[in-house]
Amino acid sequence: MTTFEPRPFPFGIGIYSFWDAARYIGATSRDVRRWIRAYSPSPRAGNPIPLWDSQLLEWRRRGVGFRDLVELRFVRAMRAEGVTLPVIRRVLQLGRESLRTPYPITCDRFREIGKQIFLEALATEGITHARFDDVARRRVLRIVAGTHLRRGIELNAQDQATRWFxxxxxxxxxxxxxxxxxxxxxxxxxxxxxxxxxxxxxxxxxxxxxxxxxxxxxxxxxxxxxxxxxxxxx
The missing domain is CATH 1.10.10 (Arc Repressor Mutant, subunit A)
Structure with missing residues (x-):
């Protein structure tokens, strides 16, 4: 009989319940569960495709890790401005390909390419000007390429989030x-x-x-x- 032996949980990843993660970023736990693939003993068929896998998935822990949490802040901000999940998924995909990191939007380097990537994601997903006007575009560009959500985030030499004030x-x-x-x-x-x-x-x-x-x-x-x-x- 094969038994599952959980791996020792590594130090320095951080662990947050869906409820706490949602509370810290101003979302709902339901939103967080939709946005990220986390461990579930009985996954439900038909759930929407998540944006990425939780840091905790490898260790079969429910919830999200610290870098998940910081990146989710940007997702929540874009969703609040009406950006669809397919567009956000495309932004993340293009960012990962360009920066070769699993959490691209948090990176300071993303500010240099965020505008181009966001506009490319809109075009790829067929979002027209009528559906996403100039005012909304400018607000989202401030999110992906600005400094507001990056204030208080401490990055290491690899451009990865290490602390959040x-x-x-x-x-x-x-x-x-x-x-x-x-x-x-x-x-x-x-x-x-x-x-x-x-x-x-x-x-x-x-x-x-x-x-x-x-x-x-x-x-x-x-x-x-x-x-x-x-x-x-x-």
Whole structure:
């Protein structure tokens, strides 16, 4: 009888449930499940073709990895502007072929070719001007070739995402696959933001007391609470 022996899960990939991944990027868990192929003991026939395979698929783990999560932010932003999944799939395909990397849109190099690739993807999929006007095109081009979604993403020498600081103009909160499996934490202390937010609620929103409990600053408490209760709910 053949039995499945799970491989040791490697350090530094990050692991996120569909629900958490959706919360962090402003999507729904249903969307994330549609966009990415992840492990399922009983895959359903007839599901839409996903955009790529999850980092966790090889280890038969449900959910997504850190680089999946960062790339999914761009997918969510394009979908919010009305870009169809076939066009996004084509953008990803052309980006992978050009940059020879599984997560092309996150790369800083993609900014140089993003406009050309997006317009080529539209033409290939037969998207006419009437269906996608100039205003919408400009908004999407800012997503694929601009800096807005790239702010807070730290890249290594290979142009791969290694850390994500999700709060605008702040490095107090970080998602780092090398720390606590990528869970959102305070950068300096490593305390999970979810724990701080729970303590803040339980202690009647007394930031000073929570800061004393965790030996952090009140500013740290407020940043963690902001991330968990406002930013993730946006």
């Amino acid at each position: 999700p709060l605008p103009r702040s490095q107090v909160v970080v998602l780092d696959p090398d720390r606590r499996a990528g869970d959102p934490i305070l950068t300096d202390s490593g305390v999970p933001t979810v724990a701080i937010a729970a303590a803040y609620k339980a202690d009647k929103e007394d930031a000073r007391f929570v800061a004393w409990q965790y030996e952090i600053t009140e500013a740290d408490v407020r940043a963690a609470v902001h991330f968990e209760t406002r930013w993730c709910s946006a």
